[in-house]
Amino acid sequence: MTTRGRVRRLRPLAGMSALLVVGAVGVAACADDESADADAQVASTSVLPDNPATGAAVKVGFVSTEGGAAVSLPEMRQGAEAAVEYLNKNGGGIAGKPVELVVCKQQEEPTSAAACANQFVEQKVAAVLSPGTSQGPAIVPIVVGAGIPYVTLNGVAPIELTSPEVAALSAGLPGTLTAAATAAQQEGMSKFTFFASDGGGIAAMIDQMGKPIFQGFGVELDVVPVALGVPDPTPVVTAGLAGNPDGVSFIGDAATCTSVLKAVQTTAPTMKKVLIPTCLDESVVKALGIGNVEGNIGITATDALSDRPDSVLFRSILAQYAPELSPTGYGSTGYQTVMALAGATAGITGEVTAASIREALRTAENVEMPAGGGITFTCNGSAFPMMPSICSKQMLIGKIDDKGIPVDLTVTGT
Incomplete structure (x- = not known):
């Protein structure tokens, strides 16, 4: 899908492999423009509430991956800005206070990323939000060193997964592996093969982490x-x-996913597949043909099109404040990050500060992920004790429809 808000697509560069592998799992699968727009049009919306925020604004930093030679995703920022518009005008802000979003655009390289981190410190923001970036090592030490909590939808770097001052809201790689193992078990598979791009040690991580997870579901990996x-x-x-597996999956960039799945298609045309969103990218689906994707299992962390109240609210907010964005595009990640912070901090009384946000994140339990299909998060380090920043074990799986989108989603990792 090429939404009107998407000005440049990700390219499969080695330095971006970790972002592509882990960061993309939070994005709903993308169909082509016409089919996605048609789905969005028939999906229900609702009238937004009338609950404007009042008082002094809370400054919140937002890391926007935008303007780089390798990757630019302005729709993540646009989704976040739509969420802020809603919170300020309709949704009661953060703990009743309006939000001032301090946006800094970085180009997925250390110099611009560190400059953004320093800007956030200078601006004295109360929290820093990121939908997902490969530049956590450049950003996190500066931000948390200044006592500012860092909230990311998709943790990528080790520092984003292990620091007590970081809240990584989605289940990331461990949750993706759990979702794949759940799908394999539900489909009656006994043997499963994961192909994985070998950049950044991802294959070794999947081997070490994935084998015991799959074994727990009675599936050999x-x-x-x-x-x-x-x-x-x-x-x-x-x-x-x-080894005659019953099913396969791939973790890595879209271009390599295309070539791997084409080879699978040639070698074993009836092989069942479990696909992360990167492998449901427009370019992949077009290359493979929808007939070779439809009916397989898709993994996502976003429920964009169902009639769940949080999904209806998501579409309604985009319709009001970002009509150029498709609900099934990358804008959902910025939206979810902002709205999740608002949900986790709803119990704050008094002044909203970095300290009160940090405490709220540590103590909030079973917060519903916005447009998350029933996924919840708890940032007390219990989801994956070896990666205490990760706040959830849950992902969504569903059969892939004729537009390349997982539907009839169920929550895994409960």
Whole structure:
């Protein structure tokens, strides 16, 4: 899907592999423009409430991945800005106070990312939000060193997954593996193969983390590394399928996913697939053909099109404040990050500060992820004790429809 808000697509660069692998799992799958717009039009919306925020504004920093040569996703910022408009005019703000979103655009490289972190400190923001970036190592030490809590939808770097001053709201890689294992069990699979881009040690992480997870679901897991930039992965795929798995998945960038799944399609055309959103990107689906995607299982953390009240609210807010964004695009990540902060801090009384936000994040339990299909988060370090920043074990799985979107979603990791 190429939404009107998407000005540049991700390109499969080695330095971006971690962001593509983990950050993308929070994005709803994308169909083409016309089908996605049609879905959005028939999906219900509602009248927004009338509960304007009052008092002194709370400054909140927002890391926008925008303007770089490799990647630019302004719709993440646009989704966040729509959420702020809603909170200030309709939704009671953060603990009753309006939000001033301090946006800083960084280009997915350390210099601009560190400059943003320093800007947030200078602006004395009460929290820093990020839908997901590969530049956590450049941002987090500066921000948390100044006593500012850092909230990311998708934690990528180790510092974003282990720091007590970080709240990584979504389940990330551990949750993706749990969702894939759940899908494999539900589909009656006994053996499963994960192909994984070998950049940044991702394949080794999946092997170490994934095997015990799959074993807990009674499924044997084999992890097959795929070298970044390999021109033809067919020999690797053929070797990976030699053990006759019942299903496969891939974690990595969209271009490599295309080549791997094409090789799977050629070698084992009836093989069942469990696909993360990167592998449901417009370019992948177009290359494979919707007939080779439809009916398989998709993983996501966003419920954009159901009739759940939080999904209806999401669409209604976009319709009012960001009509150029599709509900099934990357704008959902910025929206979810802002709205999740508002949900987690709803119990704050008195002044909204970095300290009160930090305490609210640590103590809030089972907060519903906005447009999350029933996913909840609790940021007390209990979700994955080895990665205490991660706040949830839950993801969504569903059958992929004829537009390349997972539907009839169920929550995994409960």
